[in-house]
Amino acid sequence: MSNDTIYALSSGAVPSGVAVIRLSGVKTRDAVEMLAGDVPPPRLASLRTIRLRNGSTIDSGLVLFFPSPASFTGEDSAEFQLHGSRAVINALFEELEAIDGVRMAAEGEFSRRAFDNGKLDLVEIEGLADLIAAETEMQRRLAVEHSQGKLSRLYDSWAERLTRARALIEAELDFADEDDVPGSVSELVWTDIGRLQAELKSHLTHAQAGEIIRDGFKVVIAGAPNAGKSTLMNALARREVAIVTDIAGTTRDVLHVDLDINGFLVKLYDTAGLREAKGRVEKEGIRRAEQVIAEASLVLYLEDMTKATHGVAPITNTEVLRVGTKADISAGDGSGPYDLTISAVTDAGLVTLRAAIAERLEQQVNSHNLAIPSRKRQKDSLAECLGAIEAALAEPAGLDIKAENLRIAGNALGRITGRVDVENLLDVIFSEFCIGK
Ligand SMILES: Nc1nc2c(c(=O)[nH]1)N(C=O)[C@@H](CNc1ccc(C(=O)N[C@@H](CCC(=O)O)C(=O)O)cc1)CN2
Numbered sequence: 269m270s271n272d273t274i275y276a277l278s279s280g281a282v283p284s285g286v287a288v289i290r291l292s293g294v295k296t297r298d299a300v301e302m303l304a305g306d307v308p309p310p311r312l313a314s315l316r317t318i319r320l321r322n323g324s325t326i327d328s329g330l331v332l333f334f335p336s337p338a339s340f341t342g343e344d345s346a347e348f349q350l351h352g353s354r355a356v357i358n359a360l361f362e363e364l365e366a367i368d369g370v371r372m373a374a375e376g377e378f379s380r381r382a383f384d385n386g387k388l389d390l391v392e393i394e395g396l397a398d399l400i401a402a403e404t405e406m407q408r409r410l411a412v413e414h415s416q417g418k419l420s421r422l423y424d425s426w427a428e429r430l431t432r433a434r435a436l437i438e439a440e441l442d443f444a445d446e447d448d449v450p451g452s453v454s455e456l457v458w459t460d461i462g463r464l465q466a467e468l469k470s471h472l473t474h475a476q477a478g479e480i481i482r483d484g485f486k487v488v489i490a491g492a493p494n495a496g497k498s499t500l501m502n503a504l505a506r507r508e509v510a511i512v513t514d515i516a517g518t519t520r521d522v523l524h525v526d527l528d529i530n531g532f533l534v535k536l537y538d539t540a541g542l543r544e545a546k547g548r549v550e551k552e553g554i555r556r557a558e559q560v561i562a563e564a565s566l567v568l569y570l571e572d573m574t575k576a577t578h579g580v581a582p583i584t585n586t587e588v589l590r591v592g593t594k595a596d597i598s599a600g601d602g603s604g605p606y607d608l609t610i611s612a613v614t615d616a617g618l619v620t621l622r623a624a625i626a627e628r629l630e631q632q633v634n635s636h637n638l639a640i641p642s643r644k645r646q647k648d649s650l651a652e653c654l655g656a657i658e659a660a661l662a663e664p665a666g667l668d669i670k671a672e673n674l675r676i677a678g679n680a681l682g683r684i685t686g687r688v689d690v691e692n693l694l695d696v697i698f699s700e701f702c703i704g705k
């Protein structure tokens with residue numbers, strides 16, 4: 269299988285101005301020579317007529333050849349940059365498919381080969397997948413850090429420190445009863461491992477920020493029926509996502525839109541109004557509302573100021589912004605227990621509300637340090653590494669047990685970058701990609 273030469277459309281939806289078809293594997297040279305008449309000079313975009321075996325022209329386009337090992341995959345690779353029509357692409361695919369040992373790539377297979385050939389490690393590959401999926405500026409910046417090896421270099425340097433510590437401990441164990449051992453290395457080793465423990469702890473505290481950037485900041489609109497929750501959702505989304513009526517209990521399902529606030533992905537949820545439910549459907553709606561409220565990073569608790577009771581917002585465990593609604597028709601100056609007041613009719617207060625969401629978000633995310641983990645997989649391995657380091661530092665234990673804990677810690681780091689023992693993970697990671705990457 270892995271010996272096959274693979275091809276795929278690597279550019280986007282067809283039709284397009286130009287389509288990029290990638291090829292990688294041992295038959296690349298043959299295929300390029302057959303289709304383009306010759307193999308163009310390495311890495312130089314060269315205009316060629318692309319022909320079927322029977323001599324008829326498919327198209328004329330740019331051909332690039334990347335000889336192994338200096339290619340994205342590390343194998344011989346090539347690109348055909350042709351006119352992006354379904355018919356041109358199909359004709360090329362049919363011609364490629366007819367070559368023995370050439371087949372269409374599976375999703376992520378080019379990246380898988382780059383990994384197998386040591387071109388990219390797992391963190392870089394996950395970063396690449398995130399980069400392709402990125403929709404906001406902060407997602408892009410985080411993904412670029414990861415795909416360019418910033419995080420990998422940090423983890424490699426930590427793994428090296430663990431290895432060096434183990435080597436020094438082994439030396440101490442081996443020569444413990446000889447006279448010419450240099451003075452105890454222990455102190456040096458444990459000072460550095462203590463420092464590493466502190467660095468890891470601090471690094472792990474940023475994991476939540478990484479997840480917020482990658483997966484979004486969850487903001488849930490909650491409040492009594494008719495408070496104006498769905499109206500606010502529509503105003504922030506700038507489209508009619510939710511049904512709005514003057515009937516209390518209109519919204520039942522949890523509705524959701526993605527917003528981009530200051531370059532951050534904000535996942536905004538509209539929920540059923542909270543009250544004593546009047547039927548099975550509404551009851552289920554409220555149950556679902558309570559469920560997303562429990563998972564929220566921030567709750568916007570809305571209160572209709574024309575009938576406000578000014579009670580306590582019945583939300584606990586989460587950050588809450590109290591928002592007074594219908595400022596356009598409410599008497600009074602909007603004073604009350606509100607963090608801010610809005611009118612979805614006049615749009616008053618909406619700019620302030622977006623800024624308040626951004627402020628709460630930025631309290632949780634330091635956007636200057638992006639060498640931070642963003643996936644549960646990374647976080648879990650880091651926690652395992654930290655646990656093993658703590659076990660190694662814990663008194664009392666023999667040096668051999670401490671060394672074994674340092675080995676476990678190093679392996680946990682190695683699994684993040686894919687340098688050790690990750691066979692079972694690979695299919696999951698690469699299946700996230702689209703075909704052609
Ligand atoms: N047309 C085109 N544009 C593209 C890509 C591509 O494959 N084709 N890329 C696809 O992802 C990205 C660029 N990534 C690339 C990464 C490595 C190599 C490469 O040839 N690496 C060699 C040589 C490095 C060098 O000369 O500096 C190597 O690593 O040995 C090429 C593209 C984005 N733009």
Ligand SMILES: Nc1nc2c(ncn2[C@@H]2O[C@H](COP(=O)(O)OP(=O)(O)OP(=O)(O)O)[C@@H](O)[C@H]2O)c(=O)[nH]1
Pocket residue numbers: 492493494495496497498499500511512513514515516517518519520539540541542593594595596597610611612613614
């Ligand atoms: N004047 C005025 N009316 C508003 C405002 N926001 C909402 N409304 C009205 O209030 C009523 C209820 O609005 P919805 O957005 O459906 O309220 P909701 O909180 O989603 O209600 P449920 O889904 O039933 O929980 C509708 O008639 C809206 O037009 C506002 O800022 N000003």
Ligand SMILES: [Mg+2]
Pocket residue numbers: 497498499510511518519538539540541
């Ligand atoms: Mg509603």
